[in-house]
Amino acid sequence: xxxxxxxxxxxxAGGLDARTVRHARLLRAPPVIEVHDLEKTFRIPDxxxxxxxxxxTHPLARRTYRELHALRGISFDVRLGEFFGIVGRNGSxxxxxxxxxxxxxxxxxxxxxxxxxxxxxxxxxxxxxxxLTSRENVVMNGVLMGLSRQEARRRLDAVLAFAELExxxxxxxKNYSSGMMVRLAFAVMVEADAxxxxxxxxxxxxxxxxxxxxxxxxxARRDAGRTVVLVTHDMATVQSFCDRAMLIHDGELRxxxxxxxxxxxxxxLNFGGEGEDSDxxxxxxxxxxxxxxxxxxxxxxxxxRIENVEQGRPIELQVIVEAxxxxxxxxxxxxxxxxxxxxxxxxxxTIARAAGETDVVRAGQRVRVAGTxxxxxxxxxxxxxxxxxxxxxxxxxxxxxxxxxxxxVYGTQRGAGTVSVNASVDASVEPEL
Amino acid sequence: MSDxxxxxxxxxxxxxxxxxxxxxxxxxxxxxxxxxxRTYFGxxxxxxxxxxxxxxxxxxxxxxxxxxxxxxxxxxxxxVLLLLNIVLFGFFQEAxxxxxxxxxxxxxxxxxxxxxxxxxxxxVVLTSAFNLGLNVLVAFAFILGFGVSPxxxxxxxxxxxxxxxxxxxxxxxxxxSLYPRFRDVGIIWAVGSTALFYATPVLYPLQxxxxxxxxxxxxxxxxxxxxxxxxxxxxxxAPLAASTVDVVVPAAISVAIxxxxxWIFTREAPRIAEEL
Numbered sequence: 191x192x193x194x195x196x197x198x199x200x201x202x203a204g205g206l207d208a209r210t211v212r213h214a215r216l217l218r219a220p221p222v223i224e225v226h227d228l229e230k231t232f233r234i235p236d237x238x239x240x241x242x243x244x245x246x247t248h249p250l251a252r253r254t255y256r257e258l259h260a261l262r263g264i265s266f267d268v269r270l271g272e273f274f275g276i277v278g279r280n281g282s283x284x285x286x287x288x289x290x291x292x293x294x295x296x297x298x299x300x301x302x303x304x305x306x307x308x309x310x311x312x313x314x315x316x317x318x319x320x321x322l323t324s325r326e327n328v329v330m331n332g333v334l335m336g337l338s339r340q341e342a343r344r345r346l347d348a349v350l351a352f353a354e355l356e357x358x359x360x361x362x363x364k365n366y367s368s369g370m371m372v373r374l375a376f377a378v379m380v381e382a383d384a385x386x387x388x389x390x391x392x393x394x395x396x397x398x399x400x401x402x403x404x405x406x407x408x409x410a411r412r413d414a415g416r417t418v419v420l421v422t423h424d425m426a427t428v429q430s431f432c433d434r435a436m437l438i439h440d441g442e443l444r445x446x447x448x449x450x451x452x453x454x455x456x457x458x459l460n461f462g463g464e465g466e467d468s469d470x471x472x473x474x475x476x477x478x479x480x481x482x483x484x485x486x487x488x489x490x491x492x493x494x495r496i497e498n499v500e501q502g503r504p505i506e507l508q509v510i511v512e513a514x515x516x517x518x519x520x521x522x523x524x525x526x527x528x529x530x531x532x533x534x535x536x537x538x539x540t541i542a543r544a545a546g547e548t549d550v551v552r553a554g555q556r557v558r559v560a561g562t563x564x565x566x567x568x569x570x571x572x573x574x575x576x577x578x579x580x581x582x583x584x585x586x587x588x589x590x591x592x593x594x595x596x597x598x599v600y601g602t603q604r605g606a607g608t609v610s611v612n613a614s615v616d617a618s619v620e621p622e623l
Numbered sequence: 624m625s626d627x628x629x630x631x632x633x634x635x636x637x638x639x640x641x642x643x644x645x646x647x648x649x650x651x652x653x654x655x656x657x658x659x660x661r662t663y664f665g666x667x668x669x670x671x672x673x674x675x676x677x678x679x680x681x682x683x684x685x686x687x688x689x690x691x692x693x694x695x696x697x698x699x700x701x702x703v704l705l706l707l708n709i710v711l712f713g714f715f716q717e718a719x720x721x722x723x724x725x726x727x728x729x730x731x732x733x734x735x736x737x738x739x740x741x742x743x744x745x746x747v748v749l750t751s752a753f754n755l756g757l758n759v760l761v762a763f764a765f766i767l768g769f770g771v772s773p774x775x776x777x778x779x780x781x782x783x784x785x786x787x788x789x790x791x792x793x794x795x796x797x798x799x800s801l802y803p804r805f806r807d808v809g810i811i812w813a814v815g816s817t818a819l820f821y822a823t824p825v826l827y828p829l830q831x832x833x834x835x836x837x838x839x840x841x842x843x844x845x846x847x848x849x850x851x852x853x854x855x856x857x858x859x860x861a862p863l864a865a866s867t868v869d870v871v872v873p874a875a876i877s878v879a880i881x882x883x884x885x886w887i888f889t890r891e892a893p894r895i896a897e898e899l
Contacts, residue, residue, distance in 0.1 A: 220629055232897065270629070289896075293737040296636030296893040303631035312735040321661045330653055334736045339649045 216269050216433055222305040222386055222417050223268035223291065229299030230261040230286055230441075260286040262441045263300070268386075270305075271415040273408070275428040275435035275449055277456045283441040284421050288312065288390050291419070306385025306417075309335045313390070315375030320364035324355060324374055327363055331375070335382045345381045353377035380407050387411065390421045405431075405530045425453040426531030429593065450593060481517070481578050484510040484556065486594040501601025501610075505563040509576065509594060510556055517551040522559050523577040528570065534608050566609040567599045639741040639892040647739040654746035659753050673754050674761060677713050681706045688826060698828055700857050703762070703769045707856060708825040708849055710758040711783075715791050715845065716816050718751035722795030723802050723809050730899045740892040744795040752788060759784075766857065776855035783848050783855070790844055790877050793884035800891040803898040824849045828861065829869075841869050844877040 233255040260283045268274045278284040289295045291302055292310035317334050318327050328349050332342030350356050353373040363371065379389075408431055411418055422428060428435050428449045435452035437445040437459075445455050486509045487495045499505055507524070525536035539559055543549050551557055573596040603610065640647050663673065685702055688694045698704060722744045732738050759780075767773070802808045823845045832840060840846055847870045854861045 221631070222629065224631055290636065291634065293634060293637050293641055294734065294896050302634040304634050305629045305631045308737075310735075310737060313731075316735040317732045319657060319661070322657060326657070326660075330657065333646075333649055333653055334732065334738065336646075336737070338645070339653070 213433065216272050219269040219271055220305075221267040222270045223419070224303040225267070225287075225291070225300070226265050226302075227300035228261050228264045228287070228290065228297055228302065230259075230283070230290060230295065231298050232258040232260055234258055259441050261290075261297075264438070264441075264443050265300075266436055266443065266446055268417060268419060270417060272417055272433050273412045273431050274417070274419045275432035275452065276419065276421045276438065277423070277425070277428055277435055277452055278438035279456075279459060282438045284438050285312075285390055287438065288388055288419070288421050292388050304386065307336055308386045308388065309379075309382040309384030310388040311335070311379050311390065312388075314379065315371060318363055318371070318375065321362060323360045323362055324350070324366070325359050328374065328378055331378045332382065335378065336384060337382060345383075349374070349377045349381045352380055376404070376407075384416075386417045386419070388419045388421075391423070409530075424531075425456060426527065426533070428453050430529065430531035454592075481511040481513050481520075481557075483576065483592055483594055484512050486510070486574070486576070488595070488597055496597075498598045498600050499565060499567075501565070501567070501569055501599055501603060503565055505565045507559070507561060507563055507574070509559040511559075511576075511578070512556045513551045513553055515553050517578075519549045520551055520557075521579045522557070523579070524559075525575040525577065526567070527573055527575060528608055529572065532608070534567065534572070565599070566611060568603070568605055568608055568610055569599050569601045570608070571596065571598050573597070637737065637740065637893050637896060639889050640739045641737060647742050650739065650742045651745050651749065654742060655749035655753070658746065658750045662750075674758065677706070677709050677758055678761075680713070681709050684709070684826065694827060694831070697831070699861075700766075700769060700771055703766045703771060704828075704853055704857050705826070706765055707759075707762045707852060710755065710762045711787060711849065711852065712820060712823060712825045712845075713758070714751050714755040715787065715794075716820065717754070718748045718791045719794050719798060719812065719816060721751065722747045723798045723812055725795075726799045726895060727803055727899065734896050734899055740800075740895055741796070741888065744799040745792065747799075748788070748792050748795050751791075755784070771857055774859060776859065779855050780852075783852055786877070787845070787848050789881060790848075793877075793881040796884040796888045797880075800888045800895065803895055804891070819843070819845070824853075828853060842872060842876065844873040844880060847873050 234257075264283075264287060276284045276287065286295060288310070289312065290297050291304065292308065292312065294310070294312070315331065317330055319330070322330070325346060328346055329339065329342045332345060332349075333339055337345070347356075350359060353370075353376070355370060355374055355377075358366070358370070363374075366374070379387075405427070408418065408420075408427075412431065420427070420432070432449040432452075434447055435449040436443060437452045437455050439459055444459075445452050486507075488497070488499060489506045489508060490496050490503075491506070509522075509524075511522075513520075519540070521538050521540055523536060523538045526534045528534060541549060541551065541557065574594050576592045576594045578592075635641075681702075685705055688705070689696070689701065694701070725743050725747045726733060726740070729738075729743050733740070733743075798808060798812055822840055822843055824840065829837070829840060829846060829850050851870075
């Protein structure tokens with residue numbers, strides 16, 4: 191785990207133990223995907239000479255190409271039952287990698303081996319035809335995703351039930367709302383039930399409720415021991431779901447392993463700052479961070495450390511960090527997230543300084559962030575993520591997300607959503623006139 | 624997951640028949656039937672339209688060739704011969720014209736799923752073949768109606784249809800795999816198929832033309848299909864324009880076209896998704 195300094199109590203440690211057990215099991219699991227030294231180059235014509243006439247009139251003019259190395263010698267394994275994340279910036283080659291694994295592109299070098307039945311989800315609702323009914327579309331889509339026609343038909347009812355569209359079976363797709371369409375497409379994916387699922391940015395579509403449904407499905411897949419490879423930009427998903435994650439940059443594998451660390455490096459790539467080059471000797475497995483979390487905890491009114499917070503009681507947060515480098519104008523952000531990685535609320539703090547004082551934290555200095563936070567959270571498990579950034583005004587922003595602590599809110603007043611708010615709303619019978 | 628499923632298999636990337644025969648056949652059936660439904664269930668008169676087209680063309684050409692060019696008088700049973708020929712050539716023309724852009728039209732599927740490439744042109748040909756089957760039945764109704772009596776050689780029709788089907792498939796494969804890279808294939812084929820219409824004995828029997836043009840027409844791989852159809856279906860005593868050479872050479876050219884089609888298609892198939 192990447193939070194060696196975070197305090198962990200009984201409740202939370204139990205969760206970590208489960209994770210450790212899972213990790214140990216995965217280490218022994220056989221590989222279901224083996225990628226070895228994969229190479230892919232796209233040839234992009236400098237000038238598009240795609241007509242025969244142009245080629246006929248310039249028979250000797252060699253077509254000049256710009257070579258785009260989308261993948262340069264990528265190797266990795268994915269084990270049976272693993273939830274594997276692939277992260278990287280746009281154009282890093284991660285989608286190309288997924289498409290090669292899904293047999294959509296052909297690799298130029300290296301090999302890919304895979305076990306079991308594969309269902310690629312590069313996009314939701316591929317091959318949906320607006321002129322056909324949902325019944326026909328579901329069968330078509332199922333077959334495209336690798337099912338046989340019989341299997342696809344057998345799963346039809348389950349798909350329509352999951353999408354909550356049983357009444358609209360014989361309606362043509364063109365008469366569906368876009369929301370219904372997305373639900374249908376997602377249901378097909380869920381019910382495809384392959385051994386290995388390759389998923390590309392599916393979470394990018396749909397509203398929050400839909401995203402929540404995706405998350406539920408991912409968790410169910412994971413718990414059922416399915417292998418899932420997920421390409422995503424959403425680090426919250428990576429951190430809360432992936433067993434391992436891989437960072438690709440410029441077609442090269444930059445990191446593979448702990449998802450927290452992969453997410454951290456992804457943020458660093460995105461925001462420049464501490465670049466890759468700062469990975470000096472010994473940097474290896476230890477994250478090269480700007481601050482180290484010395485301690486982070488919650489406490490009650492009497493100043494005693496607690497892991498559980500009663501519903502409605504204010505949260506007393508205490509965090510101590512130590513700067514590893516000089517930090518100019520640092521900003522300390524705190525995000526409260528649900529166990530599924532959805533952000534509930536957050537706030538930022540800068541260091542209180544007298545006017546004219548330079549806002550620099552020297553290497554080795556410690557900073558304490560402490561205070562009381564109103565607690566609108568409904569019962570459940572939450573965690574706190576700290577994000578330290580510096581040089582707010584300049585482009586040289588270093589982001590460093592750290593999951594600093596987990597806690598449980600207990601209470602009896604459950605409700606919809608994740609927070610309760612004061613609502614002075616009354617219901618009464620209108621007097622008859 | 625069973626132990627068998629855990630055996631690692633090589634992933635070789637997309638190909639003409641990637642995913643195996645079974646899957647390819649299922650996709651082929653689904654695509655062709657979908658296309659057929661889409662074409663004929665979206666319109667009020669449905670299938671009648673697909674029948675109207677050859678019949679209308681037939682009426683126009685019949686008027687021209689019996690009253691203007693007066694070729695009809697020289698050829699026995701000219702009206703039904705013309706109808707049968709139009710049905711046969713109409714299939715070739717429709718299938719190949721649709722095939723040109725078929726892979727590009729299925730872009731979403733090609734770029735987002737593991738899809739056997741060959742299925743796309745095959746589905747187009749199959750959809751047109753449904754039409755051909757129904758149109759041939761109508762043509763036979765007319766043939767009987769015009770007083771041609773049934774004969775045993777009618778049983779040989781499947782041979783001709785198979786020849787036509789295979790040749791059409793080969794041309795469809797070539798066109799559909801080249802179009803993503805060379806978009807002018809579409810324009811060339813629009814002209815080319817019209818030229819081919821006149822270079823095939825559709826409007827006239829081969830014996831009516833002579834000289835260089837006649838020899839060129841005799842080389843056309845489609846020619847024997849139409850010449851043999853006339854002899855086997857309508858006019859058993861029709862003089863075959865020339866010897867068996869006139870069947871063997873076009874047949875050889877047909878085989879060559881099929882070979883070319885397979886070569887081009889398997890060469891292009893793995894990269895089609897990148898060209899789109």
